[in-house]
Amino acid sequence: MSDMKNTSNTRDKLLTVAFETFYTNGYSATGLNTILDIAGVQKGSLYHFFSSxxxxxxxxxxxxxxxxxxxxxxxxxxxxxxxxxxxxxxxxxxxxxxxxxxxxxxxxxxxxxxxxxxxxxxxxxxxxxxxxxxxxxxxxxxxxxxxxxxxxxxxxxxxxxxxxxxxxxxxxxxxxxxxxxxxxxxxxxxxxx
Missing domain, CATH: 1.10.357.10 (Tetracycline Repressor, domain 2)
Incomplete structure (x- = not known):
C-alpha cells in the first residue's frame, strides 16, 4: 500500500511542478531536467508515468x-x-x-x-x-x-x-x-x- 501511495505522490509532485514551471516559464522554455530538479525526482520515475x-x-x-x-x-x-x-x-x-x-x-x-x-x-x-x-x-x-x-x-x-x-x-x-x-x-x- 505504501508503494502505491509513494507512486501517487511522485506522479502528483511531477504534475504540480510541471504545472508551475510551464505556467511561470512556458512549455518551450522548460526542460525536463528543470522539472526533475525542482521535484527531486529521478528521470526514470518521470518516464514511469509519462513517455514524453x-x-x-x-x-x-x-x-x-x-x-x-x-x-x-x-x-x-x-x-x-x-x-x-x-x-x-x-x-x-x-x-x-x-x-x-x-x-x-x-x-x-x-x-x-x-x-x-x-x-x-x-x-x-x-x-x-x-x-x-x-x-x-x-x-x-x-x-x-x-x-x-x-x-x-x-x-x-x-x-x-x-x-x-x-x-x-x-x-x-x-x-x-x-x-x-x-x-x-x-x-x-x-x-x-
Missing part, C-alpha cells in the same frame, strides 16, 4: 487545469445565489494571478498551434471552464436571479472578458484595469433584457 514532455503537458492540462477550475467554480455552481457568488469571486483580483496571467490562456497562446493533441486538450479545458459558468448561470436563471437567456453564449462571453481583463492587467501591471473590466461586465449582465 508532451504527455506530461497533456496531463497537466487534463488534470491540473481541470482540478483548478473545479476547485474554483464548483462552490459557485452549488451556491444558493450563484450569480452573486460568481460576481463576488470574479470581482476580487486576489482570486487571479495578475502578474503571471491565466495559466490556461498562457498554454493556449503557446501550444494550441503546435498540434491537434494540444488543441483538443486545451479546447476541452476551456469548454469545462465555460461549463461551470454556464451551470451557475442556468441555476441563476432558474431561481430568478438572472433573466432567461442563452447561458452557453453568456458563459463564453464571461470567460472571454475575464481572460482579457487578466491579460490587460498583466500587460499594464495595473489591477485597476482588471477591476474596471469586471465591473462593466457585472453591469452588463445585471441589465440584460
Amino acid at each position: 514532455k508532451k504527455e506530461l503537458a497533456l496531463a497537466v492540462i487534463n488534470e491540473k487545469i481541470a482540478e483548478r477550475f473545479a476547485e474554483r467554480y464548483t462552490a459557485i455552481v452549488i451556491s444558493e445565489q450563484p450569480l452573486h457568488t460568481l460576481f463576488t469571486f470574479i470581482s476580487n483580483p486576489a482570486n487571479f494571478d495578475l502578474k503571471r496571467g491565466c495559466p490556461l490562456g498562457k498554454l493556449v497562446q503557446e501550444l494550441a498551434g503546435l498540434d491537434d493533441d494540444f488543441r483538443t486538450a486545451l479546447a476541452k479545458a476551456y469548454i469545462s471552464y465555460e461549463g461551470y459558468i454556464e451551470q451557475a448561470l442556468l441555476k441563476a436563471m432558474a431561481i430568478g436571479e438572472l433573466k432567461q437567456g442563452d447561458a452557453k453564449k453568456l458563459a463564453t462571453f464571461i470567460v472571454s472578458v475575464i481572460g482579457g481583463a487578466i491579460q490587460r492587467a498583466k500587460l499594464s501591471d495595473n489591477e485597476e484595469l482588471f477591476i474596471d473590466s469586471i465591473e462593466l461586465l457585472k453591469k452588463y449582465i445585471s441589465h440584460l433584457d
Whole structure:
C-alpha cells in the first residue's frame, strides 16, 4: 500500500511542478531536467508515468487545469445565489494571478498551434471552464436571479472578458484595469433584457 501511495505522490509532485514551471516559464522554455530538479525526482520515475514532455503537458492540462477550475467554480455552481457568488469571486483580483496571467490562456497562446493533441486538450479545458459558468448561470436563471437567456453564449462571453481583463492587467501591471473590466461586465449582465 505504501508503494502505491509513494507512486501517487511522485506522479502528483511531477504534475504540480510541471504545472508551475510551464505556467511561470512556458512549455518551450522548460526542460525536463528543470522539472526533475525542482521535484527531486529521478528521470526514470518521470518516464514511469509519462513517455514524453508532451504527455506530461497533456496531463497537466487534463488534470491540473481541470482540478483548478473545479476547485474554483464548483462552490459557485452549488451556491444558493450563484450569480452573486460568481460576481463576488470574479470581482476580487486576489482570486487571479495578475502578474503571471491565466495559466490556461498562457498554454493556449503557446501550444494550441503546435498540434491537434494540444488543441483538443486545451479546447476541452476551456469548454469545462465555460461549463461551470454556464451551470451557475442556468441555476441563476432558474431561481430568478438572472433573466432567461442563452447561458452557453453568456458563459463564453464571461470567460472571454475575464481572460482579457487578466491579460490587460498583466500587460499594464495595473489591477485597476482588471477591476474596471469586471465591473462593466457585472453591469452588463445585471441589465440584460
